Amino acid sequence: MDCQNCGRELVGFLQGESSAETASALRAHLDSCARCRGRAELLRGVLRTASAPPPRPDGFLESVRRRIAQENRGPSAAESPGRGRMPSLSWRLATASLALLLAAVGIVALQRSSRMRPASPPDRCLAANCQA
Numbered sequence: 695m696d697c698q699n700c701g702r703e704l705v706g707f708l709q710g711e712s713s714a715e716t717a718s719a720l721r722a723h724l725d726s727c728a729r730c731r732g733r734a735e736l737l738r739g740v741l742r743t744a745s746a747p748p749p750r751p752d753g754f755l756e757s758v759r760r761r762i763a764q765e766n767r768g769p770s771a772a773e774s775p776g777r778g779r780m781p782s783l784s785w786r787l788a789t790a791s792l793a794l795l796l797a798a799v800g801i802v803a804l805q806r807s808s809r810m811r812p813a814s815p816p817d818r819c820l821a822a823n824c825q826a
């Protein structure tokens with residue numbers, strides 16, 4: 695086993711997919727080669743991170759459930775002190791951004807529809823004035 699073969703077999707070895715023969719050859723090489731040992735350590739860390747579930751703050755699910763229960767009860771429900779304030783603020787921000795976005799979309803749609811409309815309505819209006 696040389697360094698090139700070691701690099702090729704390393705991922706499979708670390709995931710436990712190597713044959714017994716390959717695994718023992720790899721172990722022997724890693725014992726004697728500091729460079730590949732370092733690579734193996736690095737790769738082990740990467741694989742562990744990739745397979746681990748994403749980190750989440752303590753009590754996150756619980757605070758989401760509490761939040762949903764509060765929203766269902768209506769706006770008059772009492773706000774929980776301390777930790778409850780951060781999600782509350784971000785909810786308001788999200789709602790405000792959504793409202794802004796909808797307003798922007800509405801304005802664009804309005805401009806587009808008025809641009810596509812032919813200029814006849816003002817003419818008709820003037821004509822109506824003339825008839826009166």
Ligand SMILES: [Zn+2]
Nearest residue numbers: 697700727730
């Ligand atoms: Zn090596």
